[in-house]
Amino acid sequence: MVRQAAADNLEESDDLDWKEMLPQPPRDGRWNEFAKDVAAMANTRGGLIIFGVQDRTTALVGIDPDEVNRQQYAQWIRNHVQPYLPDLDIFELTDGTKTVLVVDVPASEMAPHFVYGGAARDKEQQTAVVPYRDNDHTAWMAEHQIERAYRDRFARVGRAEEELQRHIDFTAQTIAAHACAPSAWFIAVSRPQRPLPRGTYTMSRDEAREVLEAAKTRARVLQTRGLVPGPLVGMGDNTLLNPRPGLRRWVCNNLESPINREVITELHYDGTVVMAANLSFIRESEKPPGQDDDLLVSERLVTACCYDFVATTQEQQRKLRLDSTLQLTAAIISPEKPRAMAPRTSTWGDGPESTPPYARRPHRVQPAHTVLSPAAADDEGRSSADELCTDLMSQFGV
Structure with missing residues (x-):
């Protein structure tokens, strides 16, 4: 299905995100991009993040399976996303010649999820934002959107x-x-x-x-x-x-x-x-x-x-x-x-x-x-x- 979607030039959307490179650690005290992308999908309606496909050309380039570190990725989610996302599923798919890494993000019943990061100048200063998917890119929730997300969460729990x-x-x-x-x-x-x-x-x-x-x-x-x-x-x-x-x-x-x-x-x-x-x-x-x-x-x-x-x-x-x-x-x-x-x-x-x-x-x-x-x-x-x-x-x- 991934190969066919890439061949058909399937465009990114709020529930599909193509990534060419494997997740990278944050640099210079910036956001953890992997945690941000996962939280954004969980805050919207869930979806798939697929590593090994170019986002502009949808060319299936694959990834090196030896470089995949699922334990590290899970730790980033634990450290940077609150409340914690327990249902995240990370797995590899291969046809014997090329491999992709798939992150299956369910729509979270505990949304909104905040992403925590540090400022570049002062690593002790922590900031938090609430990302969400807006078509093919990530945006930040405004105050009224966060308020509505909390009301929806409490209603679901009730x-x-x-x-x-x-x-x-x-x-x-x-x-x-x-x-x-x-x-x-x-x-x-x-x-x-x-x-x-x-x-x-x-x-x-x-x-x-x-x-x-x-x-x-x-x-x-x-x-x-x-x-x-x-x-x-x-x-x-x-x-x-x-x-x-x-x-x-x-x-x-x-x-x-x-x-x-x-x-x-x-x-x-x-x-x-x-x-x-x-x-x-x-x-x-x-x-x-x-x-x-x-x-x-x-x-x-x-x-x-x-x-x-x-x-x-x-x-x-x-x-x-x-x-x-x-x-x-x-x-x-x-x-x-x-x-x-x-x-x-x-x-x-x-x-x-x-x-x-x-x-x-x-x-x-x-x-x-x-x-x-x-x-x-x-x-x-x-x-x-x-x-x-x-x-x-x-x-x-x-």
């Missing part, structure tokens, strides 16, 4: 929070309609900062089934220690292998005929994932004495839920090729009415769980939040799952 809460509330209402006994539930929602537009791509039933099966396998890879079975295992093969259509989503749940623990998993067409599991399900023979008034919350089960949720989020992310950071929210609720929740934990790892005497029994648990970058590796997924679990269980004093 809508994203409302959407997350809407999914949590709807799932809680669904649970309350089916619950036959007081219970504490794990509910988690992941949502891309830039959801897929309606109609761009719809997973088939077979693809949704593949995502869930792959997530069940990935959850075992993420776990570094033995845990109780999580929601994906608890759904059983019949439910897991038979996702049903919902409102622009695929739905798997066993609420109508729960064999063991009630579980809900939803894969939305826009990239959202919803997962819920009954934390209080426990057989009468296993119920500890003197805990009739408390809803029991197992730390091992919460941990397994967090791992299953993150694994499902990662697999859906890969299937849909989402290039946006994901916002993850997890909560523990009592859908009927607030009741005391007692944590169950084990001092000896795999030993039996009990409620520590010093533990708190909160009636409400605040939601925990984290983020997951595009195509996150296993280490980042494991870290996100541990962060959610720690934030939830810390509220019990354990």
